[in-house]
Amino acid sequence: MIKNYFKIAIRTLTKNKAFSLINIVGLAVSMSVCLLIINIYADQKSYDQFHGNKDRIYRVLTYGIGGDNSKTASSAFPLAKKLQQDYPGIEQTASLVRNIGGDMLYKEKAASGGGYFADGQLFKIMDFKLSKGDAATALQNPYSLVITEEIAKELFNNEDPIGKAVQFNDKGVNPGGPEKGNKETAFGIFTITGVLQNVPGKTHLPFKLLASLSTLPALANEKKLGFDANDWGNVWTNYTYVLLEKTNTKANLQADLNQVAAMQYPKGSGSRFVFKAQALNEITPSNPIGNETHLSMPVVMLLILSILGMIIMFSACLNYTNLSVARALTRAKEVGLRKVAGATRAQVFAQFICEAIIVSLAALVLAVVMLKLLAIAFTGLWLNQFINISFQQSLPLLLVFVAFAVLIGFIAGLLPSIYMAAFNPIVMMKNFGGLKLFKRLTLRKVLLVTQFCVSLIFIISTAVLYQQTKRILNFDYGFDKKNIVDVSLYKLDNYQRFAQAIEGNKDIGGISACSFMPATGSNNGTRIFKVERSKDSMDVSFFDVDAKFIDVWSLKLLAGKTFPEMPDTSGERYIIVNETMVRRFNYGTPIAAVGQKILIDGNTVEIAGVVKDFQFLDVSRPIEALVLRNRPKEFGYANIKVSGHHTSETIAFLEKTWKKVNPNAKFEYSFLDEQLLMTHSFLVDVAKILGFLSLMAVLISSFGLLGMATYTAETRAKEISIRKVVGSSVPQIIVLLSKGYAQLLLIAIIIAVPLSWYLNNMWLQFFAYRVSVSAGILLMSVVMMLLISMVTVLSQSLRAAFSNPVDSLKPD
């Protein structure tokens, strides 16, 4: 029977090539988008699958309560021990402490990477294995270091790494993220006690090294970092992993955690937290949470992508439904005959579903080819360098694809199949088909209007997003972002030597230092008080700069002066503030603010100057009160103003000079304007993705429209011929064939325009500086939509209008 269905499906499809093509290409295009999303999802779900105990491993998250709504993937350090000691049902716990990452030096060789402080318990929970060294003892003694094979190769080449001593200079390198760090602390000499095997899959813990946990108290003794083994208040720097016994459950663990939290953070105590158990497989794709150990696709983004993908897929399904229902009449005779020959309703239904699935499977073949191209495009996106989606197709994934295609075929074919199956055989025998045609027509109209709406919403949203992106890319920061080169400092003396050494080069206009780059996404905050009226206080953002910063960044000094060239070594004396700060503290004018005394972090300082507001937060946020401070030990970057001519020579000069005066530190530079662009890369990526999806949506609905127009023109060929014979003009015929669509378009516009206005204003709220959904954008989008639709419909109407009447008036 299936064979028979298959045969007739293939023959029908090859006989109606235009319709088959429209359906297959439309389905394939949208299917490829869905396959891409499935692929991304599969990639994200492949994380941490190599751990033998993966179903029993949990991470403990910490949520702030009572006003503090922070959520962090980290938790208090003493928690692991507490759980292990006091709670049965927990087989093993392990702590991972952040804040080790930097350069390892061995003889002349150097390698760098980030990792954690840990002990051997980690190896009992997760399948991180050592290829050299003993997992049980490798992380026992202070200053023990376990490194990846890659680092071992870099440092020791073919020598045996075990027992080798390396100098470790911490630079704040993050194991899982793009942060590179800019300050250097010598942690001392470590002994290599193990080499990590390469992990057989992706993991949310992509560390390059592990130092023994017992190193922490030693480093804390030397004041190189802070550590207190009994500090329940610090939930930010430690990760707790738990391996449950086989019979235990997540709910049990959660109950244990609730008990611990209630005990450690009683009501009325300062900061209060609760702990949350998170299963290993819930970690990737990621939910928004602080201190995540790796970058992955945010669940929300995956969700939004899936919804958009589904809308486009649905739109292609509508094409199939629409065209099939439209052509139902041509299949009515077949259905009638089959029923008379003894086919049940279910059999007819099955036949048409099969047909839809065959079309869908044909589309799948094409979609898999398109997926290859999409994957290349996606891999090229900025964001993929962080989330690193790999597009490998395994057999199970292909099976998922096939299942997906079958499902899509089913959905697309459902309505036409029900419709056909319900056909009364007599309807076609009597040729009273016209009676039922009306109902079908309204269904078709609804489907077409839906599609027009989807296209129009996509077009408008893309236009708005494009405008918004343009607005942000051309944003006026209030400082001169051109021709500034930033160099990571690591150490303060690096700066002083470097600044002196490059002075005098004619292509260098100035050099200044700052703690981090304004407007690139980082900011520090603190609370300041008026000295004479300590009731007056406010939260401000701050960062540290030197005297020349205002000059190099071309900030406008409204009153007062910049910092003294040589800061007071005894303590903080001056600050510079922005206009917003002056306004908030009601000083009246910038001039009046100069000389006022402020209490900041316990020091009394004087306002030395006021600068015009500039954008120091990232562009999504409005300008706030800002304090510029002048503590040299905080400096992390040098900013060099270059002339803009001979740029590559200037960079070469900078590098050469840096290497000469700071031979032990890496020269790392970037251009400020490029760095600022980087902060918008995500937005640009989103714009690209949405732009592409919207193109797909428009393309698919045009396909649908083309199909309908072709069908209408074909079925009315005879009518048109008769009209022409009796004297209708070509324009009259075009109007006749097109006016139905014009009506539908109008309805779609009435629905879609307000809806897009609403939807787009919703997401625009996330931007402090935003474009409005203007009448211009709406009008332009509507015109574009009308144009596309008209061209599509007219192409078919014209063909019909100019056809030779004799061709279609031949007797049947």
Next chain:
Amino acid sequence: MIQLKKIYKYYNTGSKKAYVLSDVSLDIAEGEFVSIMGPSGSGKSTLLHILGLLEEANEGEYLFLGENVSKLTEKKRTELHRNQIGFVFQAYHLIDELTVYENIETPLLYKGLNSSERKSRVAELLDKFNIVGRKDLFPSQLSGGQQQLVGIARAIAGNPKVIFADEPTGNLHSDQATEIMELFKKLNEQEKVTIVQVTHSEHNATYGNRVIRLKDGLIQR
């Protein structure tokens, strides 16, 4: 085998009922060859559709093989179509996308015959109707008469007890019509298939052994 008792069929046109069949009662015994005649629009097709279980009467009782089939479940009706009833249409409706062979095979598929049973039955019919040479052609490649032969072959493929034929020769030349009529006669006499045909031709009606005349939905006595 067929008994109609006081059958009425009407359509609601606007406010009043338009009767197509009124008070139609009739008996057809197994093995009969009946011709239904009457002017255009007199309700012949409607009567045949009701007999063939393609339409339901509004009033009255219909016994088929002694069983009341006035109101039937879809399942039961399909069952009768598969095993007892064959239908031949005036416009020799065939499935355009299927070959002659496949068209004849269709009812056998739904009947659930296995492939070798189907093969031998179709071969037998092709042979009987002298169309073996055309088995792989599509309907559009056949003449009207040939198409109607295929239509009849398909109608009897499932070995029905009765064949309903609505103007089977209406669109054919007279010698093609004769061929079809001879075929019906042979089926009726040799294989004891009951045949009910609608025809306009008095000559064709003579092939049968009884004529029922219809006028304005009433049987003429």
